[in-house]
Amino acid sequence: MKLISKAKAFGGEQRLYRHQSKVTGTEMEFSVFLPREALEGFVCPTLFYLSGLTCSWEEVVTQGLPQMHAAKHGLIFVAPDTSPRGDNVADDDAYDLGQSASFYLDATEEPWSDHFKMETYLTSELPKLLMGALPVDEDAMGITGHSMGGHGALTLALRHPTLFHSVSALAPISNPVSGLWGRKAFEAYLGEEEAHWDDHDACALIAKLGWEGQILIDQGLADEYLEDQLKPWAFEKACRLANVDLTMRLHGGYDHYYHFIASFMADHIEWHAKRLE
Numbered sequence: 672m673k674l675i676s677k678a679k680a681f682g683g684e685q686r687l688y689r690h691q692s693k694v695t696g697t698e699m700e701f702s703v704f705l706p707r708e709a710l711e712g713f714v715c716p717t718l719f720y721l722s723g724l725t726c727s728w729e730e731v732v733t734q735g736l737p738q739m740h741a742a743k744h745g746l747i748f749v750a751p752d753t754s755p756r757g758d759n760v761a762d763d764d765a766y767d768l769g770q771s772a773s774f775y776l777d778a779t780e781e782p783w784s785d786h787f788k789m790e791t792y793l794t795s796e797l798p799k800l801l802m803g804a805l806p807v808d809e810d811a812m813g814i815t816g817h818s819m820g821g822h823g824a825l826t827l828a829l830r831h832p833t834l835f836h837s838v839s840a841l842a843p844i845s846n847p848v849s850g851l852w853g854r855k856a857f858e859a860y861l862g863e864e865e866a867h868w869d870d871h872d873a874c875a876l877i878a879k880l881g882w883e884g885q886i887l888i889d890q891g892l893a894d895e896y897l898e899d900q901l902k903p904w905a906f907e908k909a910c911r912l913a914n915v916d917l918t919m920r921l922h923g924g925y926d927h928y929y930h931f932i933a934s935f936m937a938d939h940i941e942w943h944a945k946r947l948e
């Protein structure tokens with residue numbers, strides 16, 4: 672992997688890397704914050720943050736304010752891109768399909784299936800790449816994310832519980848099979864057979880697989896997508912029925928965007944640090 676840029680931050684380093692992915696068949700970029708401990712060679716717990724629709728690794732690095740909190744807890748913070756990209760990669764004019772809208776799954780349908788293999792990329796290729804190059808503790812990896820990335824964090828943790836040992840989400844798309852964004856993406860990426868969609872729906876996965884640890888979700892009550900797209904109440908009910916320990920915190924006045932994310936970033940990083948130490 673090639674180091675594209677680095678800058679000192681909070682005693683550590685904010686870096687951007689690019690590499691050729693065998694899984695997606697494209698160049699992929701990701702950002703990493705390395706705390707001082709990692710620069711000194713100590714193996715550190717690592718938190719993956721998955722971003723939402725229309726974003727890349729960049730918004731959380733510049734607006735989410737993770738570095739100060741990751742530095743405080745000696746935690747590596749990895750922000751991958753939201754999809755494969757490029758002129759030869761399938762795309763759609765709409766913001767909620769195609770490039771920057773992968774929904775973090777492996778597409779089975781043409782034209783997406785050529786490159787949109789984000790689940791395998793995030794759960795196999797990227798962790799291995801990181802472990803080979805940086806002091807990532809393979810037994811202390813957690814995952815979080817926002818909106819589409821919250822859906823990715825919940826579903827990837829539930830589907831890969833031996834890889835991710837802690838999970839949280841900010842305003843996640845919690846029940847994509849019943850929301851407009853999710854239904855559109857799943858039909859395109861997974862095909863019309865809705866029976867296959869449940870394998871990527873956090874509510875269905877909680878019912879089927881459960882989760883042995885705890886889950887933290889923060890949700891703004893002034894979020895324009897709350898009822899039509901995110902469906903936190905469905906996830907709350909699914910966790911209750913499955914006896915999963917969910918902490919869902921509701922915040923009056925907060926909307927869907929990065930001021931909300933930045934406001935609760937410290938709590939999410941502390942949540943993971945405590946469970947990964």
Ligand SMILES: N[C@@H](CCC(=O)N[C@@H](CSC=O)C(=O)NCC(=O)O)C(=O)O
Pocket residue numbers: 722723724725726730766817818819820927928929
């Ligand atoms: N309002 C946007 C639609 C896209 C959008 O809301 N993106 C969200 C994530 S939504 C779920 O994944 C986001 O975080 N955007 C970043 C930002 O800085 O706004 C539009 O009209 O395009």
